[in-house]
Amino acid sequence: MKAVLGKRSQDIVEDQIDRGDYNPSSATFRLANSPFYLMAHADFKYHEDMDKVLHKHGVSKPIYRVMTVLRERQPASIGTIAEAALTKRSTISRIIDRMLEQGLVTAEPNAEDNRITEVTLTAAGEQRLRKLTPIVGRQFMRAMDGISNRDIAHLLRTLQKISANLSKLPIE
Amino acid sequence: MKAVLGKRSQDIVEDQIDRGDYNPSSATFRLANSPFYLMAHADFKYHEDMDKVLHKHGVSKPIYRVMTVLRERQPASIGTIAEAALTKRSTISRIIDRMLEQGLVTAEPNAEDNRITEVTLTAAGEQRLRKLTPIVGRQFMRAMDGISNRDIAHLLRTLQKISANLSKLPIE
DNA sequence: CTAAGTCATATGTAATTGCATATAATGCGG
DNA sequence: CCGCATTATATGCAATTACATATGACTTAG
DSSP, rough: OEEEEEEEEOHIIIIIIIIIOOOGGSSOOOOGGGGHHHHHHHHHHOOOOHHHHHHHHTTOOHHHHHHHHHHHHHEEEHHHHHHTTTHEEEHHHHHHHHHHTTSSSSEEEESTTTTTTTEEOHHHOOOOOOOOHHHHHHHHHHHTOOHHHHHHHHHHHHHHHHHHTTTSSSOO | OOTTTTTTOOOHHIIIIIOOOGGSSSTTTGGGGGGHHHHHHHHHHHHHHHHHHHHHHHHHHHHHHHHHHHHHHHSOOOHHHHHTTOHHHHHHHHHHHHHHTTEEEEEEEEETTOOOOOOHHHEEHHHHHHHHHHHHHHHHHHHHTTTTTTHHHHHHHHHHHHHHHTTSSSOO
């Protein structure tokens, strides 16, 4: 593609052609400048410290994630939880087993469709979650130190666009 | 902190106090507006499709991640790879075993310090990586569709700040 | 120069996850 | 109303991961 008058060719390359260094297929690509690597890195560090604290309260990372999903919509089916928690259904099925043993949730068949298992937080589950919330809140504040709410809003918009793009039909 | 003349109090609250809805301990918090959930979601979707394609080429997600680390610095020790690949050392040790079986890497003890295992991509490993690169590149372009390079640069800066914050001393 | 301490990796074992499949319930075409 | 396809979950089994610990190599105090 040729440069257009009034717009530097560099801009055209950067904005519309190949994403330059950002593209993992670029010769000058570096992980430290890769959006997806940095997302994974930030998410990893965020949970790394937190998991240790959560474990002291008998809650693993996947269990915590299921609890946060249930906080928003209850009751929820195994499939719904799996999708929201980014985990396979069979795995969620077993995580719910562990949560049942701990008395954190109940699991009842749906009255209208007996195939569906409806999972609900128990009072104990709700209480456990409330206990953990401030810990997670502090970690969040720590992560966002020195970042304006305007920048967080911008981050959200970009991440939402990326998620939406990737929910369209896949490659190949 | 007091309001400063010339700055609306709303800005002060939004920029400096409690992060409002973004904070996981807020009563109005929603996963769909949570930066860390969205990072995990975007990263998950990004790899979900890609892994299927990579598997056809005999490369799993962790193996691919190790290869991208090695592309940047070679040779690299088990510990170095583990840190960069966000995976435990013992796990990397076994992943390298599998890569050795596939002839993707060599592993030699460091001449000066015999404890260290130096891992290097073989010619076959380099070739495999080159073969996969355009596939990953297409997935990246798909993810970033409709997002300007300016926004990507902004995203990077914010993610780098978050990572830096989380690399400081942990909570509790 | 030696013994204790530290460091890097490897490995035994247990737990977790995912794939493939089984089971059971619902929906639908005829 | 029947049988076949589909859907939701559960489970046997294999692979992966992590924790705890072992092994071997370097480092350093004395």
